[in-house]
Amino acid sequence: MDFFGKNVFISGSSRGIGFAIANKFASLGANVVLNSRKSEEELDKAYKSLLDKGFSCYKVLSDVSDYESCVKTFDEIKNVFGEVDILINNAGISKIGLFQDLSPFEWKEVMDINIGSVFNCTHIVSKSMIKNKKGSIINISSIWGDRGASCEAVYSASKGAMNSFTKAMAKELAPSGIRVNAISCGVIDTSMNSCFTQEEKESIIDGIGLMRYGTPDEIAEICVFLASEKSSYISGQVITVDGCMY
Numbered sequence: 001m002d003f004f005g006k007n008v009f010i011s012g013s014s015r016g017i018g019f020a021i022a023n024k025f026a027s028l029g030a031n032v033v034l035n036s037r038k039s040e041e042e043l044d045k046a047y048k049s050l051l052d053k054g055f056s057c058y059k060v061l062s063d064v065s066d067y068e069s070c071v072k073t074f075d076e077i078k079n080v081f082g083e084v085d086i087l088i089n090n091a092g093i094s095k096i097g098l099f100q101d102l103s104p105f106e107w108k109e110v111m112d113i114n115i116g117s118v119f120n121c122t123h124i125v126s127k128s129m130i131k132n133k134k135g136s137i138i139n140i141s142s143i144w145g146d147r148g149a150s151c152e153a154v155y156s157a158s159k160g161a162m163n164s165f166t167k168a169m170a171k172e173l174a175p176s177g178i179r180v181n182a183i184s185c186g187v188i189d190t191s192m193n194s195c196f197t198q199e200e201k202e203s204i205i206d207g208i209g210l211m212r213y214g215t216p217d218e219i220a221e222i223c224v225f226l227a228s229e230k231s232s233y234i235s236g237q238v239i240t241v242d243g244c245m246y
């Protein structure tokens with residue numbers, strides 16, 4: 001499996017799952033574009049770590065929940081590497097708490113980042129993919145999008161929207177030779193879950209058949225498979241990677 005000459009944009013890739021995906025694609029020869037919104041220092045560190053390995057990469061600090069920022073981002077990438085061949089919609093945030101304590105602002109913020117960004121990036125990138133009659137789009141989703149999580153109503157709703165968007169877009173883009181899939185992650189060991197105490201972590205692990213959190217690299221492996229020719233007949237799927245959660 002190699003991705004030489006392929007341009008891959010991974011939203012939200014300064015750390016966690018996004019960074020593992022970027023590292024994996026870059027190690028297979030792709031030109032990868034790292035992205036994040038807040039910490040320039042963290043993005044720089046991620047970028048330098050790939051450069052140090054001799055990988056081909058670029059970085060853009062931009063908020064993918066804002067359409068105009070996305071237009072500028074993809075123009076910039078076009079000037080550096082060319083058009084994007086593989087789009088990974090990974091940027092996301094979570095909000096944990098009772099629904100009654102959630103403000104309209106927080107609802108909008110999660111929706112704008114978790115699903116608005118998917119609209120923005122897909123809307124812009126699919127234009128050139130349709131023209132080129134090829135491409136792969138992979139959305140990083142969550143099991144809560146299907147099952148629903150108590151105290152994560154907005155997060156669950158945003159990932160549920162992502163799952164149906166994946167299936168709808170796969171049908172719409174299939175005639176143009178573009179595949180669209182999602183990975184529905186269980187609990188993955190990243191800073192998104194650093195809010196849990198040791199006791200809470202143990203109780204979460206009690207509900208996982210394989211008795212551990214997943215790793216970002218395990219998600220990255222599925223991601224490269226879904227972007228590769230090995231999965232050339234797979235589209236419109238939401239693939240669960242959760243270590244057998246009860």
Ligand code: NDP
Pocket residue numbers: 011012013014015016017018035036037038039062063064065090091092093113117140141142143184185186187188189190191192193
């Ligand atoms: P992290 O919090 O570790 O990383 C999130 C990344 O997204 C960071 O690089 C962050 O950078 C970036 N980001 C957030 N908002 C924006 C934005 N508006 N524009 C650009 N970048 C942004 O999260 P994970 O790696 O854990 O999660 C990655 C994806 O996987 C998310 O979509 C999440 O919902 C999904 N997922 C994660 C699970 C888990 O257990 N970890 C389980 C199921 C799904 P910055 O903060 O600088 O903006």
